[in-house]
Amino acid sequence: MTASARTLDFAGLSEPELVQLARLGRGEAFGVLMQRCNQPLFRTARSVMRDDTEAEDVLQEAYVRAFQKLGDFRGDSSLLTWLTRIVLNEARDRLRRRRAMVELDAVERAQEAGQVLVFPSGQAAGDPERDAARAEARRLLEHAVDELPEAFRLVFILREVDGRSVEETADSLGVLPATVKTRLHRARRMLRESLNAKLASALDGAFPFLGARCGRITEAVLARLQATGLAVA
Structure with missing residues (x-):
């Protein structure tokens, strides 16, 4: 790697430039893209899940899925719009899977003990x-x-x-x-x-999307991308 590549100012790059570098596996590019999109995408995930912790989980999983198929991103819309669709799909799929499990468990419990399983409210604790x-x-x-x-x-x-x-x-x-x-x-x-x-x-x-949460999600996703060889440090 050349000295110019090592000192590249990723934070100052445009979205298309960052996407291209991310496709080449540059971890710094993934990190900047996530930092730019984290807050709006977290809000989107939370608007479906209505729980901070679950929204974080959804966002991490959506990022990994999205970055694994970053080659499919054609740039017809902004990256944020493309990622928003993936976050929404991940959140809704998670709710559907959970409801199916809850309904099955409820039937089994009702048959065995006459009890009904209460679906969690998803209310988040104060910060x-x-x-x-x-x-x-x-x-x-x-x-x-x-x-x-x-x-x-x-x-x-x-x-x-x-x-x-x-x-x-x-x-x-x-x-x-x-x-x-x-x-x-x-x-x-x-x-x-x-x-x-x-x-x-x-x-x-x-x-609010606080700095600690932003950093935690970015680091977790980068670690998963590096573990699969999709990104390099």
């Missing part, structure tokens, strides 16, 4: 790193968003919390832009019914 003065407001807001039906919850997270455009959101979810607008309007209306207007100022801090 002590959050600012104390706004923590309760954010918890109330996050709880209200969690209670939205999934179709409206996803649109709200992508548009209002993550700041994606109508077109990006529509492309990520595979729906029409008009559908995004309609669902966002209904999501806002449902939230207004359950939240006081004074909580609006807490929105920017909702679903």
Whole structure:
């Protein structure tokens, strides 16, 4: 490896350049791509799973699956949009597998002991790193968003919390832009019914993606990619 390659400023590279280097197995390129996408993708995973820990697991698995077939990424959309679809598929598949297992277990338990298995609520514990003065407001807001039906919850997270455009959101979810607008309007209306207007100022801090979590996911995925030979240190 040449000195220029070793001192390459990966953080300053464009997305296409990073994708090309990632295809060549450069671990630094994978790391920068994940750091750029971690927060919005974590929010997407959490909007389906409604649990921080499970969202982390989903994101790690989705990254590994995506990077294993990075050659399929043609650049027709942004990498974030492409990854969002993979994260959504992974999260929804996980929920379907879990529900199938829960239903089977429930039948067996009912036959044996007459008991019904309660599906876990998925409520996440409070994060002590959050600012104390706004923590309760954010918890109330996050709880209200969690209670939205999934179709409206996803649109709200992508548009209002993550700041994606109508077109990006529509492309990520595979729906029409008009559908995004309609669902966002209904999501806002449902939230207004359950939240006081004074909580609006807490929105920017909702679903935070803290440095420790970002680093943990990036390191874990890189370790898995290196173990399979897909990336080099």
